[in-house]
Amino acid sequence: MTVSANxxxxxxxxxxxxxxxxxxxxxxxxxxxxxxxxxxxxxxARLFETSNEDERPTYxxxxxxxxxxxxxxxxxxxxxxxxxxxxxxxxxxxxxxxxPMGWDAFGMPAENAAMQNKVQxxxxxxxxxxxxxxxxxxxxxxxDWSREFATCDVDYYHRQQMLFLDFxxxxxxxxxxxxxxxxxxxxxxxxxxxxxxGRGWRSGALVESRELAQWFFKITDYSEDLLxxxxxxxxxxxxxxxxxxxxxxxxxxxxxxxxxxxxxxPHGEQELEVYTTRPDTIFGASFMAIAADHPLARKAAEGNAxxxxxxxxxxxxxxxxxxxxxxxxxGFDTGIRVRHPFDPEWTLPVYxxxxxxxxxxxxxxxxxxxxxxxxxxxxxxxxxxxxxxxxPEGADAATFQIADEAYSDDGVMIxxxxxxxxxxxxxxxxVAKQLEHETLSGRPVAERKVNFRLRxxxxxxxxxxxxxxxxxxCDACGVVPVPKEDLPVKLPDDIDFExxxxxxxxxxxxxxxxxxxxxxxxxxxxxxxxxxxxxxxxFVRFTAPHAETPTERDVANRWLPVDQYIGGIEHAIxxxxxxxxxxRGMRETGHLDFAEPFKGLFTQGMxxxxxxxxxxxxxxxxxxxxxxTSGEGRxxxxxxxxxxxxxxxxxxxxxxxxxxxxxEEITESFGAxxxxxxxxxxxxxxxxxxxxxxxxxxxxxxxxxVWRLVGEAAPxxxxxxxxxxxxxxxxxxxxxxxxxxxxxxxxxxxxxxNRAIARIHQLANELQAPFGTLAEADRATRSAAREAVEIxxxxxxxxxxxxxxxxxxxxxxxxxxxxxxxxxxxxxLVVDDLIVLPVQINxxxxxxxxxxxxxxxxxxxxxxxxxxxxxxxxxxxxxRRVIVVPNRIVNVVA
RNA sequence: GCGGGUGUGGCGGAACUGGUAGACGCGACGGAUUCAAAAUCCGUUUCUGGUGACAGAGUGUCGGUUCGAGUCCGACCACCCGCACCA
Numbered sequence: 001m002t003v004s005a006n007x008x009x010x011x012x013x014x015x016x017x018x019x020x021x022x023x024x025x026x027x028x029x030x031x032x033x034x035x036x037x038x039x040x041x042x043x044x045a046r047l048f049e050t051s052n053e054d055e056r057p058t059y060x061x062x063x064x065x066x067x068x069x070x071x072x073x074x075x076x077x078x079x080x081x082x083x084x085x086x087x088x089x090x091x092x093x094x095x096x097x098x099x100p101m102g103w104d105a106f107g108m109p110a111e112n113a114a115m116q117n118k119v120q121x122x123x124x125x126x127x128x129x130x131x132x133x134x135x136x137x138x139x140x141x142x143x144d145w146s147r148e149f150a151t152c153d154v155d156y157y158h159r160q161q162m163l164f165l166d167f168x169x170x171x172x173x174x175x176x177x178x179x180x181x182x183x184x185x186x187x188x189x190x191x192x193x194x195x196x197x198g199r200g201w202r203s204g205a206l207v208e209s210r211e212l213a214q215w216f217f218k219i220t221d222y223s224e225d226l227l228x229x230x231x232x233x234x235x236x237x238x239x240x241x242x243x244x245x246x247x248x249x250x251x252x253x254x255x256x257x258x259x260x261x262x263x264x265x266p267h268g269e270q271e272l273e274v275y276t277t278r279p280d281t282i283f284g285a286s287f288m289a290i291a292a293d294h295p296l297a298r299k300a301a302e303g304n305a306x307x308x309x310x311x312x313x314x315x316x317x318x319x320x321x322x323x324x325x326x327x328x329x330x331g332f333d334t335g336i337r338v339r340h341p342f343d344p345e346w347t348l349p350v351y352x353x354x355x356x357x358x359x360x361x362x363x364x365x366x367x368x369x370x371x372x373x374x375x376x377x378x379x380x381x382x383x384x385x386x387x388x389x390x391x392p393e394g395a396d397a398a399t400f401q402i403a404d405e406a407y408s409d410d411g412v413m414i415x416x417x418x419x420x421x422x423x424x425x426x427x428x429x430x431v432a433k434q435l436e437h438e439t440l441s442g443r444p445v446a447e448r449k450v451n452f453r454l455r456x457x458x459x460x461x462x463x464x465x466x467x468x469x470x471x472x473x474c475d476a477c478g479v480v481p482v483p484k485e486d487l488p489v490k491l492p493d494d495i496d497f498e499x500x501x502x503x504x505x506x507x508x509x510x511x512x513x514x515x516x517x518x519x520x521x522x523x524x525x526x527x528x529x530x531x532x533x534x535x536x537x538x539f540v541r542f543t544a545p546h547a548e549t550p551t552e553r554d555v556a557n558r559w560l561p562v563d564q565y566i567g568g569i570e571h572a573i574x575x576x577x578x579x580x581x582x583x584r585g586m587r588e589t590g591h592l593d594f595a596e597p598f599k600g601l602f603t604q605g606m607x608x609x610x611x612x613x614x615x616x617x618x619x620x621x622x623x624x625x626x627x628x629t630s631g632e633g634r635x636x637x638x639x640x641x642x643x644x645x646x647x648x649x650x651x652x653x654x655x656x657x658x659x660x661x662x663x664e665e666i667t668e669s670f671g672a673x674x675x676x677x678x679x680x681x682x683x684x685x686x687x688x689x690x691x692x693x694x695x696x697x698x699x700x701x702x703x704x705x706v707w708r709l710v711g712e713a714a715p716x717x718x719x720x721x722x723x724x725x726x727x728x729x730x731x732x733x734x735x736x737x738x739x740x741x742x743x744x745x746x747x748x749x750x751x752x753x754n755r756a757i758a759r760i761h762q763l764a765n766e767l768q769a770p771f772g773t774l775a776e777a778d779r780a781t782r783s784a785a786r787e788a789v790e791i792x793x794x795x796x797x798x799x800x801x802x803x804x805x806x807x808x809x810x811x812x813x814x815x816x817x818x819x820x821x822x823x824x825x826x827x828x829l830v831v832d833d834l835i836v837l838p839v840q841i842n843x844x845x846x847x848x849x850x851x852x853x854x855x856x857x858x859x860x861x862x863x864x865x866x867x868x869x870x871x872x873x874x875x876x877x878x879x880r881r882v883i884v885v886p887n888r889i890v891n892v893v894a
Numbered sequence: 895g896c897g898g899g900u901g902u903g904g905c906g907g908a909a910c911u912g913g914u915a916g917a918c919g920c921g922a923c924g925g926a927u928u929c930a931a932a933a934u935c936c937g938u939u940u941c942u943g944g945u946g947a948c949a950g951a952g953u954g955u956c957g958g959u960u961c962g963a964g965u966c967c968g969a970c971c972a973c974c975c976g977c978a979c980c981a
Contacts, residue, residue, distance in 0.1 A: 239975085239976085275981065359980095364981090681918085754908085758917065836914090
C-alpha cells in the first residue's frame, strides 16, 4: 500500500539523513546549505557580470522579462532555466555571454493594487520587484544583475521619451482620431481583449464605441518590410512567422470607382470607391455595401431618420471581436444607386451593412453573392440577384447553379460577357487592364492596390502608471513636443485613486505648463504610452543600461540581434511585431544599425498541473489534497474534510483554479537544482510540462545519485590525472563519456533539453557498474574514470550548477566549474571498431551481425549469408537481392 | 470558416537525411539489503500465445510508393492552437 502525501504534509524530510550509515563516506547532498553557498561564490567572483570591452565573440541570450505581478511563478522558472542553460553552456564554450534581467514594470495591475490597497503604484511595484528578485536569485540563474532595470525607472522612461521625440521628428508618430472601446464607468479606453461580451472587464459597464484623438506609431509604413523580412528570420518558429504574416495580412486587389446615379446621390457626392481582391467577379455584382461610418452613409442618413437609426445601431454594437462575431448580418438600402463600370445602363443598390469595416480597404465593397458566402447570405435575405460567374473547371455553364453555398475557388468565367471562358486569374488581369485605362472625371476608374490588414499602433492610454507622452497642447501653437532638454517628463508621486478615470487629468498641478514655443499657459498630454512600447526596446537598453542616450550605437550593434530569445507563444504577434517595428524606427533615428532584433526565437510551453474540485464546486490547491493510490486507480481526498474530490484536467497553473505550485515550495524542499532539472526533463521545451510530485522526487533522486557516484569515486580518482582510455578495459568508460559529451552538446545547441537530460541519465547508468570496482582498479582505469567524472560534471553544470560546483569541489577541481571551459570530445572515441548490424530477411529483423566497422560491402554480404538463421531462411536457394546500407542495416530478399 | 500543429506502451516522451520502434524518466511488479522501515541496489515491464527459446501483431483509421514506412504520398478521423464579417 502506498499513500503518498501530496504536498500537504510538506516534503519528505530528506535533510534528516545527512549521514546514511556510520562509516560510509558519502553524505547526502544538501541543497539547502549548498545552493546559497555557491550563489554567494559566483556573486563574489562577479562571474556573470558581462563587460562590453571583452573581445571574445558575443552571445546574447534573453528571456522575456517578467511583469512584477506579485510573485515569480513556475512558468517563469521554466523560461529562465532554459535561458540559463544556454547562457552557462555558451559561456563554457568561450563566448562573451550577455544574460540580463529586468522588469516590465508599468501597467494596470499596479494601479489596481493601488486602488485596493491604498499604496502608490510606484511603491507597490518596487516592493514587488524586490520580492521577485530574491525569488529569482534562489534559482541560481547566471544573470548579470549589474544591468538590471525596471521600465518604470525614470532613467529608462526618460530615454523612451527621447526615442518618442526622435520618432516624432522622423514622422513615425501621428495623432489621429480613431474608434476605441470606451468604458464609461472607469472612464478609460479598453483594449479589445479587455472587453468581454460587450462589457468592461472591471466595471461591467456596456462599452461604447467612441472617437478619440490618439497617438499612433506608424507601423503601417513598414507593412511590406515587416512582412518580407519574415522570410529571413530562419531562427524563428515557422508558426510564429505565419501568425505574423496573417496578422499583417497583405492582399493584392483593385480599387474601383463606381459613378453614382445622379438623382439618387446625396448632394455633392459623385462616386463610390471600393476595394476588391476579386475584380474578376465584377459581372456577378448585385449590390454595394458600405460601412456605417462611411461618409456616404452619414450623408445619406442626414435626410433619412430610419437610416440614421440603423447607422446609430451599428455604431453602438461596438468594435470588439466577440460582439461582431455573434451579430446578425444586416443591411439598409440607402436608396443610392451606382452604375456598373462596364455598363452604364446597369445600376446597383447601395446598402449600409453592419459587416463592412471602415478601417479596412475603402470601407465599401461590391457584393458578389455567387462567389462569397457572406454576400450570398445577404443577397438571399434582401432578395438580390445571384448570378454565378465562376464555375469549377469542367462544369457545365448552362446548368451550373448556386444554391446555399457560394463558389469562391478558382475556375472558369461564365455569364461575364467578354470574360467568358477565361480563367479567373486571366479575368482579374483583363478587368484591371481595361479599367485602368478608362477614366472617370479625369482619373482612371481603377487602380491596382496592395492592402494590409495591419493598422497603425495606437499607443495612447488614459492611465497613470505608464510612460508620459512628452507632448504639450497649446491653444495658440497646437501640439508641441517637449524640448529634449526639459526631459524627463516625470510622473507625479502624489496621486489620488479615489475616483475613476485618469489621475493625471485630475492632478492639481501636473498638467499645467507653459508652451515651449509661445510661453502661454498650456496643458501637458495626460495620455501615457501603451506598455508594449516599454518592452519594444528593453533588449537594446540592456547593452548599455546606464548610457545617457537611449543606446550606445556601437555597443548595440555589437551585441544585437539577440542570439536566442525565449518566451511564451502568447507574444507571437504583438510584442514581437512591435519590437521589430521599433528596431526599424531606432535605425531610422540613428540609434542602431540593424532591422531585426531577434535572430533566434524559441517559444516555450506552459507548466500545467492537475486540477482538483470539491463536491460543492470549490477549486482546491494541491496542498489541500491527498492522493491515494492504494485502491483501484488514483483517488484524491480533501485533507480538511476527508471527502473525495474530482481530479480534473491538466491546466495552466492559475490562481483561479488554484492548481499552483510555487517555486519556493520546491526550492525549499528539494532545492533549485531539482526544480531546474525536472522542469527540463521529459517534455520537449516547446510543449507543456506537467508538474508532478513524483517527477520532482525523481529529479531529486538523480541529484543524490550523481552525488553518490562522484563521492564514491572521489578517493580513487584523487591522485590521478584525467586521461581518456582508447583501448583496454577502461575504454568503455571513456567512450561512454565522450559519446555523451558529443550528443549533449548537440542537444543543447538545438535546445533539446529533454534529450540532453536523457543522455546524461544514460551516462550515469553506464558509469555505475565500472565505478563499483574503482578502488581496486589500475591507474589507467582511474585516470579514465577521473576524466569521465569531470565530463559528467560539466554536462550537468548548465542544468544543475550548484550540484556541479559541489561535485567539482569534491574531486578537488580547480576553481569554479561555472568558470571553466567546456571539455572537447575525442572524435576517435565516439565511433566503435565493431558494429552490430541488424539483419533483416524480407524486411523483418531476424538477427544481428557483429562485424568490423571498416568491412566493405562484399565482406558484409558474405558474412551475412554465412549466418545460421539466414541460411535456414534461404533453405539452400540464393537470395534475390542483398541490400547493405553501410553501418546501418542489411536486408536479405529471399 | 481560414490557417497551422499534433496523434507512438499504464503515463511524459526517444527514434538524425526512410534503415533494429519504444532511448531516458515516471509509475507498476519481483528480488537484494534491513529486526523493521526509509534510503539504496539488481531485475521485469508494448500487446497476444507459450514455462521457455520463440512466434504473431503493433506508431489514430484506410489505402499507396519502397528491399524496407512512425518517418514519404493520397483520403479520412480525433484533439489542440492561432486568426476571423479583411472585401
